[in-house]
Structures are given as structure tokens and as C-alpha cells.
Amino acid sequence: MYVGLHHPRLHLENEEMIIMAEYVEIEIEEMDLFLGEEGFERIEPDAVGHPCKEAVYERSYDDSGCRIRIYSSVDIRNSAGRKAGSDAIRVVLVDPEGYPWNKSFKRVHRVVNWRNNLLQRINPVIDEYWKYPWQAPRECPKCQGGILRTRWGKKGPFMGCSNYNPTVRDSCRNTEAVQ
Numbered sequence: 477m478y479v480g481l482h483h484p485r486l487h488l489e490n491e492e493m494i495i496m497a498e499y500v501e502i503e504i505e506e507m508d509l510f511l512g513e514e515g516f517e518r519i520e521p522d523a524v525g526h527p528c529k530e531a532v533y534e535r536s537y538d539d540s541g542c543r544i545r546i547y548s549s550v551d552i553r554n555s556a557g558r559k560a561g562s563d564a565i566r567v568v569l570v571d572p573e574g575y576p577w578n579k580s581f582k583r584v585h586r587v588v589n590w591r592n593n594l595l596q597r598i599n600p601v602i603d604e605y606w607k608y609p610w611q612a613p614r615e616c617p618k619c620q621g622g623i624l625r626t627r628w629g630k631k632g633p634f635m636g637c638s639n640y641n642p643t644v645r646d647s648c649r650n651t652e653a654v655q
């Protein structure tokens with residue numbers, strides 16, 4: 477009898493095991509308390525141009541004016557989680573103007589361990605802020621009117637041109653290193 481070489485996957489990554497756990501309700505008071513202790517401040521969703529009524533939190537992590545922003549998935553009106561599919565807690569880094577330049581962080585699901593999982597995203601940024609360097613926008617030297625902005629790619633931070641458009645063949649592809 478032929479025995480296949482492909483074994484079922486027995487090993488699960490931590491993240492996958494956590495997703496299998498049950499979702500929990502998170503009250504706005506819990507989120508306020510936990511993130512308040514971590515140095516975050518709740519800001520009005522409208523103040524950051526966030527159209528839905530989801531609680532948004534921010535704190536700075538270096539002296540650049542950039543902030544860690546957390547979209548909590550908790551509705552400020554009734555503490556309810558948002559609809560399935562968009563109900564994970566998201567962490568991004570925003571520049572001094574509020575533009576999210578680093579969206580590389582894994583989502584945090586609303587499960588029992590949400591606090592620890594969130595700390596795993598936040599603490600490396602706070603403790604090793606120099607690994608997340610951001611530089612102010614500057615004129616692109618390669619094209620007319622383009623602005624080089626700090627972005628985050630697969631290999632980390634780089635300056636990319638605002639005239640770059642992946643669907644336009646001759647758009648500006650100039651990139652520069654963050655100094």
C-alpha cells in the first residue's frame with residue numbers, strides 16, 4: 477500500500493493557534509485603561525479622518541513627530557466590535573501629518589490574549605525606535621513635481637516618489653535610502 481509523503485500539518489504557529497481561540501468582547505473602558513497605561517491617548521476618529529466610529533489611539537515613540545496609531549475595532553458608541561472581516565485591531569505608524577507610512581504590522585485579533593498580542597506589535601517600536609526611521613518629505617530630483625516620502629517596503633524604510641504609479645509604465649520609479 478502506498479503511503480503518501482505529505483503529512484498533515486501538525487505544527488501550528490502561535491498566531492494560527494490564537495486565531496482558533498474564541499473572540500472576546502472588548503469594552504471601551506478596558507481599551508482606554510490598557511492603552512492609557514501604555515502611554516496612548518484616545519483621539520476623535522473624525523480628527524484623523526477616520527470615517528467610522530471606531531476608537532483610535534495614538535502615542536509618539538521618538539522625537540520625529542511620528543506616532544503609533546491603533547485602530548481598536550471598538551465602536552465608541554456601544555463598545556461593540558465591528559463587523560467580521562474588519563474587526564481586528566490594527567497598528568500603523570503615521571507621520572507628523574497623520575499619513576500612515578508603515579502598515580506592515582500583523583493584525584491583532586480580539587481574543588483573550590489581545591493585550592499581549594498588541595504589546596508584541598507596539599513594544600519593539602518603542603524599545604527600538606531607531607529601527608523605524610522616518611524622514612521628512614523632500615522634492616524628487618528625478619521628476620517634475622514629485623515628492624519623496626518615507627514608506628515601508630519588504631526590506632524596511634525607503635523614500636519613494638509620489639509620482640510613482642504601479643499601473644503607469646513611465647511613472648517615476650525613483651527611490652532613495654532613508655539617511
Ligand SMILES: [Zn+2]
Nearest residue numbers: 616622637648
Ligand atoms: Zn519622482
